[in-house]
Amino acid sequence: INDILDFSKIEAGKLDIRLVEHPLKNLLARVESMMHPAAAEKSLKFEIRHDGNLPAIIRTDPGRxxxxxxxxxxxxxxxxERGHVYLKLSLEHDGDExxxxxxxxxxxxxxxxxxxxxxxxSFTQADGSTTRKYGGTGLGLTITKQLAELLGGRLEVSSTKGAGSVFSLIVPTRVDKTAQPALDDNFLVGHTDDDRENTEPFEFKGRVLVAEDVETNQMLSKFLLTRxxxxxxxxxxxxxxxxxxxVGEFDMIFMDIxxxxKNGYDATRTLREKGITTPIVALTANAMQGDDKKCAEAGCDDYLTKPLDRQQLLEKICKHLPVREDTLEEKINSAESQVNELASLCSDQPATKEQSSETAGIxxxxxxxxxLISRLGDTxxxxxxxxxxxxxxxxxxxxxxxxxxxxxxxxxxxxxxxxRGAGANVGAKRLSEIARQLECAxxxxxxxxxxxxxxxxxIEFEKVVSFMSRPDWMEIAQRQSQSAGNA
Structure with a gap:
């Protein structure tokens, strides 16, 4: 859906490129942090390599x-499926540029x-079997090529069937390399299996407006985003x-639909009519047919379904908000832990795993x-x-x-x-599921x-209230979880 939104904006000539000076190491660190988990999941070697002759600062649109x-x-x-994925950087010249x-x-x-x-x-992949096996809209490369041209560069490909590919993105630096230091090699932080144990926050800069009507979700979102x-x-x-x-100046808006x-679409439409250009990310429980059109018509910049995927959410935040440079080099992988928590806020989806016991009583x-603990992070x-x-x-x-x-x-x-959403946030799975069915009715x-x-x-709500009102409910819930894990 986001591909379709970007494609529509490019086709209409409404996608703006904002050139700013930006540390190259910050850009590379974010890419490494976001892509490493996906590569590790497939046991692929992922590395960012460069020839040591790059400027520390470039002038570009870092989000695009x-x-x-x-x-x-x-x-x-x-x-x-096997082998490696490398991102290699080098400096070249086109005349004086x-x-x-x-x-x-x-x-x-x-x-x-x-x-x-x-x-x-547009809407094309290598062949039909590729779409069936790997999915996708067929817009990713089209958008990337168009963005490359908007950035003043180009996109090329060199490939051999069955032997891999090299996609090359070439963009101008728009800076005088001789007037600044070279790129620092220490822009990456090693990954370990204990990355998710990190608790230091991945800090961004900016003011965020969260439109949410459920008080529990308001509290969660404010706590996690503030951290x-x-x-x-x-x-x-x-x-x-x-x-x-x-009346306020915000850098990003999360808009529950x-x-x-006034629903999120109407609120977004009103803001656009009033001349507000702040990036707005629509949040909704399900991606239904036609939702992409509603997003575009209302004026939303991005679209995320709940429960939010942490990688997609991190991409959106990094796309619209700058990272504090003083924390980026220290604990880049703590982003995964923080975004995993943020991805759970306002989640409305019921759990798919069946509850093993529905008998009454403690x-x-x-x-x-x-x-519960995966959503909230700590006791x-x-x-x-x-x-x-x-x-x-x-x-x-x-x-x-x-x-x-x-x-x-x-x-x-x-x-x-x-x-439904509040129940999911506190681990009341059966309550959330019944609420989902009631919402459908x-x-x-x-x-x-x-x-x-x-x-x-x-009946289920009374059970939840009674249980969570006990002074020892947390200890009981933990013991039940351990017993289920040992079963």
């Missing part, structure tokens, strides 16, 4: 250049000469989001401790969030009860949606279907 490199490296990893050459080399499936003539065309170095403002619905965005009073697993945050969850959702459940009594399917959908305007589901969710 990063987007190009991520597209190329991601493609290389996708189409390579210095250029950086980024060669993305892989040992993958390769591309025939005939296919090389087709791959840069990442961002200044966070919360809007409780679409109307507040518009009001706060008009399903909110009371012996049943009311709370999935592993899911200190759990202790802070749970009281808010309980008070916030007791009030919400009362409103859901009124909606059922009045047969108000729109309100049923709204409150069930909120319970509200969407279908089916009150008769909603009533028995409400009876189910009422």
């Amino acid at each position: 250049l990063q987007q190009c490199l991520i597209n190329l490296v991601n493609n290389a990893i996708k189409f390579t 210095a250029q950086i050459r980024f060669d993305v080399e892989d040992t993958g499936i390769g591309i025939s000469p005939q296919e090389q003539e087709e791959i840069f065309k 990442m170095g961002l200044e966070v403002t919360i809007a409780e619905d679409g109307n507040q989001a518009v009001q706060k965005a008009l 399903q909110m009371p009073n 012996n049943a697993e009311v709370i999935d401790w592993d899911q 200190e945050l759990v202790r802070e969030v749970v009281p808010v969850f309980l008070s916030d959702n007791k009030e919400r459940f009362e409103k859901l009860t009124e909606a059922i009594e009045q047969g108000d399917t729109e309100a049923i959908k709204l409150y069930a949606h909120a319970l 509200g969407t279908e305007n089916d009150v008769e279907k909603a009533r028995p589901l409400f009876d189910e969710i009422r």
Whole structure:
């Protein structure tokens, strides 16, 4: 969907390139941090290499250049089953103009000469079997080529079928290399299996507006984004989001789509009509057919589905917000841990793993401790969030009860949606799943279907409240999790 949005903007001549001076090492460190996990998952060797003759600073659009490199490296990893993926940098000249050459080399499936003539065309991959096996829109290379040209450069390919490929991105440095030091070799941090244990935050700079109507999710988003170095403002619905965005200066807006009073699409549309150009990322529970068109029409810059994929989320944050240079070299891999936490905020998706025990009483697993701790990160945050969850959702459940009594399917959908996400955030998997079904009944305007589901969710909600009100509930939940793991 984001590919389609970018492609539409490029075709319409509405994609802006903003040239700024940017440390090359920061760009490379972000690419390495984002791409290393994907390569490691396939046991591929991934390295960034350079010839030692590069400027420390270049003048470019770092977000768009990063987007190009991520597209190329991601493609290389996708189409390579064994061997390596290297990103090689070198300096070359076109007359008096210095250029950086980024060669993305892989040992993958390769591309025939005939296919090389087709791959840069819109919605095209090498052949039909490639699409079926690897997926994708066929827009990645088209967009990368167009972005390269907007950056004043070009994209080339050299490949042999069955023997790998080299995609070369050549862009101007737009700086006088003799007037600055060379690129520092120490821009990468080694990866280990213990990377996820790092707790130092990957800090960004900027002010972020989060439009979210569920208090528990507001608390989570503010806590996690603040730990990442961002200044966070919360809007409780679409109307507040518009009001706060008009009077404040923000660097990025996360816009939940399903909110009371004014939904995310309408709020975004209003902001664009008022001349607000701040990047807006739409957040929604499901990517439905036509959502990409709604995003583009409303004026959203990016689109993420929930639960958020940490790699995609990190790409979006790095694309729109600068990283604090003083933390980038210290703990680059801590980004994965922080973004994993941020990716869980406001997640509305039910867990797919079946709950093994649904019997009544304390012996049943009311709370999935592993899911809870993976969402919140540590027990200190759990202790802070749970009281808010309980008070916030007791009030919400009362409103859901009124909606059922009045047969108000729109309100049923709204409150069930909120319970669904809040339940998932605290590991109440069964509560979240029943809320999902109830939300669907509200969407279908089916009150008769909603009533028995409400009876189910009422019982489950009472279980959750009773369990989490116990002083020893955390210890019990941890023991249940350990017992399940040993079973």
